[in-house]
Amino acid sequence: MTPGKVYLVGAGPGHPELLTVKAVKLLETCDVIVYDRLVQEEVLAIAKSSAERIYLGKSVGSHESRQDEIHELLVAKAREGKMVVRLKGGDPFLFGRGGEEAEYLADREIPFEVVPGVSSALAAPLSAGIPVTHREAGSAVAIVTGHEANREHSRLNWKAFAGVDTLVFLMAVSGVERIAAELIAHGRSPETPAAMIQMAFWHGEQVVTATLATIAAEVARAGINPPATLVVGEVVRMRGKLRGAQRDLRRRPDSSPAFQPAPSPEQLLRIATGGIGTQVLRFALATSLFDRLAEWKSASELARELGLNRMGLAEVLECLVSMGLLEASVDGYRNLELASRYLVKNSPQSLRPALLYHGAQTMTLSSVGTYVLNGRQDIAANDPSHLREASCECLARYALPYVAEKLDLTALGSGLFVGWGGRTFHELASNRWPNTVWNSCNPFESREVRDPASAIGLNGCRYGAVVLSGLLECCERQQFGPVLKAAAGGLTPDGLLIVHDSFLSSNAVTPQEAVLSAFGRHVVLGGSRNWSQSRILSELENAGLRVERQEPIPGGTQLIVARPM
């Protein structure tokens, strides 16, 4: 049997958002994952469910036998023809025995590849707000194993290290006392700043800062455990300024330090369209909460500003923390980057109108609102018809760059956009394909429309492309067929019909929340609640069109491209 291949993959410091794109792709496709202690559950969850997950964490004191076991396992799985990911914390070639594993595979002629990862040597100091180099505080950095420190005849050249601006020691917890003593004995000032960072980017993250003279005692006092990284040098002082850096990996520096990756804009849309998350998010948007949380603010302060019940508001703020939109500390609450970028009113990338609109379609403010407002009823729902238009335009801005990336409409001469988000589409498409003349119309603008096909307004023209967007939510099945036929009739013989919509449910790609919210909107708005991909495909066929491609687009939408048969 032809052997498979072993990928020695760096998993970074453990947080799934700090994996490389290549690592994610390999995890998604591999047959076997061999991993050890410093890999988070969410990282393993990326793999397909059928992938075999083998834990081979090393227990202290049994390194050699465990390492032999790992070597043999990698070879055996590859010889079964499997694609194996050997996932290693940080970077595979930095103190991780990755070099030895690669050597073992090379000796046995097993195909292998090494994929770099973000090493904790850099990520742990960074996480604590310590840059390992800085023009004024450090121009050289050495990365050293702390394991060697306690050895009788350590091979470490303390004299040389003492002269390096920044020293990063991995595996340094048990050796910290000796490390500090050796550096001082070899000429480093006892006042040199030092920091120990435990479990950077995990929810047990803890940072201790001290001087070389006091670091061992402080580490013991704080009960720091491995994995932890020690940084020594003037750069540690930078932490004072940089520790407050905002980051959008979810992390809570207080007593319940759980964190998870912050949601992507796509997930935001999902949150906005399903379940209690909708109510909470909509309440926050309607009260412009995110606009008030550019800087730290306590729940009491915010409740006073808004005239709300403090306890109720605090609960909502906690929900927003758990959704990855706010961070919490003793100073109160503050936007994570995702909120400052997508949820405040005046950001160029604001998704606020779309999220408010979707919320308005699926729920009323009543339960969360009544609870938090404690009788205040004056934060009323915004005007739904205005919101709908704003929502569609802003979603078009979000989704159309993806559509444009996948289509080349350069040579089509003229195009017609039918549906919601027409203004934005017109603007984006005219920039993207300047030689194509675009028209747009929306037969469903008025809910009274009886004959949408004639409302498309072809006026005898033929188009190189007709794009139907966002129509399904307001189209009854008997209406959509005629719309398609009319659109197909307006195509040139080699023209393209493009359906871009969010209601093509597919178990594989459409998130459950999107399906639920589609249902919610159908209940509110009418229209057909059971469009499926196969129905759309048969409608296209009935309209004399042949489907060329069909793929998901971020935001829970899909793109279908068809041509006249």
Ligand SMILES: C[S@@+](CC[C@H](N)C(=O)[O-])C[C@H]1O[C@@H](n2cnc3c(N)ncnc32)[C@H](O)[C@@H]1O
């Ligand atoms: C065997 S070494 C492997 C290093 C890994 N190859 C890398 O590039 O990060 C393990 C050491 O890395 C450091 N380490 C790993 N993950 C860490 C984390 N999340 N926070 C702080 N230090 C970490 C600790 O010093 C730990 O003892």
